[in-house]
Amino acid sequence: MRHTALQTSLIPLLLTIVLVGFVSGCALNPVSGTPDVVFMSEASEINIGSSNDTKIREQYGVYENPELQAYINRVGQQLAAQSHRPGLGYHFTVLDSPAVNAFALPGGYIYITRGILAYLNSEAELAAVLGHEIGHVTARHGVRQYTAATATGFVGAIIGVATGIGATQDLFNKVFGNAILSGYGRDHELESDRLGAEYLARTGYDPQAVIKVIGVLKNQEAYEKKLAAAENRQPRIYHGVFASHPSADKRLQEVVGEADKFKSLSEPKLAREDYFKQIDKLAFGIITKSSGKLTKGGLLYTNRYYLPEIDLAIDLPSGWSLQQTLDTITATSTDQQSLLQLDVRELEKNVTPDEFLRRHMQLSTLPKGGAVTGLSQTSYTTVLPLATAFSARETRAIVVDHKNRRLFFQGTARTHEGFTAADPVFLATARSLRPLKADEKQLMERTGTAQRLRVIQARPGDTFASLAKKSPLNKNGEDTLRLINNLFPDGEPQAGELIKIIE
Ligand SMILES: [Zn+2]
Structure with a gap:
């Protein structure tokens, strides 16, 4: 069969995934310990991850900051070591994308965008996002999805799930695999939240960071959807955020609360300053x-x-x-x-x-x-x-x-x-x-220079309105500053506290 260029360029991951040979078998699920009907060996799973890793890096670009990459890797590896599959060999990469997202490929390949980093307010929140993605890997959600997709012939659906980004996802989601994807959705996301909370607790972070971060991203999502609709584009949002706000989500609170029994430190780590130090000068927004x-x-x-x-x-x-x-x-x-x-x-x-x-x-x-x-x-x-x-x-x-x-x-x-x-x-x-x-x-000149996130100590009298005025942000500047500082919709900086501004 001849593959057209359209095929290969529209669905860059499809061919590889189809071509990867998979071994049929019935393995134990690493998380539940019960047999899993997944027709794929761990070697094949890793193969899918590694062969698509190059494409993801090419498609989205890797954020060029070795120090930040090393930091993310350090936090990620500590969590992975406490996970259900500590020996897998994990790879953590910051992508140079303004999209607010993180996703995992089978086999331990985990990606986080610079876009989402701007919205996180501590190392614990970063760990919550990475822990959630590690949960998708350890529970083999991608692999289970692949098996379901193969069984029904909707192989394409895997791509959207695997990448969590892009028109491809949307396309396959709506055109091909809606039923499969919605079946994959809430339960597996909740399972990843549960696993993420457990890995946080075992690593010494407060599992409540899961709730906190979902709250931040929920606000971002609601705001971004409004903007995107007005600007006629796809919203840039995180896949793991669902309909209700975490404060109203009883099941989420339950599974996160259960993680308390895994707590390894009586004083859990927050590491807000460490995190802020790492993201100072991070590129912000759509321009790279x-x-x-x-x-x-x-x-x-x-x-x-x-x-x-x-x-x-x-x-x-x-x-x-x-x-x-x-x-x-x-x-x-x-x-x-x-x-x-x-x-x-x-x-x-x-x-x-x-x-x-x-x-x-x-x-x-x-x-x-x-x-x-x-x-x-x-x-x-x-x-x-x-x-x-x-x-x-x-x-x-x-x-x-x-x-x-x-x-x-x-x-x-x-x-x-x-x-x-x-x-x-x-x-x-x-x-x-x-x-x-x-x-x-003029617009290009104004926005053509990358905006940068800076961490400053708020001075007496600083308001988000005054800080937005000094920033290159447009009319949404005040809201944007509140959103990235988790003070949306009406909070103000307290003198002396570390806050993020855009310059
Ligand atoms: Zn997820």
Whole structure:
């Protein structure tokens, strides 16, 4: 079977997961000690983790701060040593993503974003997030999910679960695997909270940090959902947060309370200052320009994609939900039936757009196509009659060269009728290419410098309103400062206490 480029790029983890051989068997679950019907050996499980680790690192970028990485690893390893699978070999990585998230791959590969770090207020809260993710690994949630997915043929569903991020998740969630995913949801999340609380207690932290951190993230989630809806984009939220607030969640309180019996220190560690020292100067928000890694990519802002380095703006389909990973934008229609992906690549000067497309799709010849009418740039577009993982029967491919970049659009839909309806939208998106307007240039200059989180000691008279005014944050600045300091909705800094500001 020939895999199209659309398949491999839309679902980067799928192929690997499918190709990993798995050994059938009935192993004991490491947490419950009872037999688990998971058709996968531990070696295969580790293999899934390690082979997808490279892709995750490439896709999201690793946050370049060795000291911070070492700190996160230190906290994580201490928890893992107290877990049900202490010998597994764990890997903890901070991703350079503004998304508020953390997730685990099978086999002990755990990721936490710089985005979520800004919202945590102590080492104990950090440990609570890492402990929760370790819980997904020790209870083999990913593996169990994989088994369920294989049994029903919805292998794609694993990807969203494994990554917890992205349009892919959303897509597979809503289009393919809704039933599976919601079945995976609450019980396993609660089990991870229970295990996380236990690992916290055994490591000397207060298990109540689990409740605390879910409260912080719940506030962030509610606020972010409102913003995202107004800005027409996907909210950046943590997968482990559910409908009710932790203060009202009796089951959560119960399982966390049970962890008290594992307490190893009478005075549990909070380590607020240690944590604050580590996250001082952390990059904040959507811009990672200063990290130098967004060499090809740009900035997604409301429903526009800006590439200031090549003076280009693109209008993305209005009302579609948008997701950015490093150099890729994915737009999904509101009914989840159509999908447009844009990859920004380095231009290979001696490869024409049609030749690029032919090679990329691994085709011997391309269907008849031509330049995109109305565009001044060198371009090529055609419709490829290919079945893809998104189960469309055709894909609109558009390649546009601009300065030293090559923009590669791929549009598809679930059905032929859907494709016919969406195709003009795909073409219009490519035709919307234009230089930045003056006010957009200003916006880029203003936000193009990475915002940084700073830890300061609050002075008498400091308010979040006054601190927000001095920050580069926009109209939501005051709320943002309260949210990252867990003083939302109306708290104020107390003179002398350590607080986080953005500069
Ligand atoms: Zn979780």
